[in-house]
Amino acid sequence: MGEIKEEAIFIDGTKLEELTIPELEHIGDVLEERIASINQEIETSSDTQERKRLRSERKQPHLFRKKVAEFVERKRKYAVHKETFDGRNSYRKNLRET
Secondary structure: OOOOOOOOOEEOOEEHHHOOHHHHHHHHHHHHHHHHHHHHHHHHOOOHHHHHHHHHHHHHHHHHHHHHHHHHHHHHHHHHHHHHHOOOOOOOOOOOOO
């Protein structure tokens, strides 16, 4: 009761389950821009240690972006299921027309 699942994702203290799909997509876009910025820095740097540090810095936003994309897809899938469910106690996935 009231427990947070281990796989719950938080960004800046916000639980992703509470965000809408457009908000999640915006977060994904911001992360994508950050990754592109780091990639640009990697391309322009000639120092191998600096490039290594930048690649390491890029890992976290990349993982977050991947998780956000997976969560958006899952949320869309759940929306379809919820629409199919339409207040009933159960439904069969292959009978969407009924």
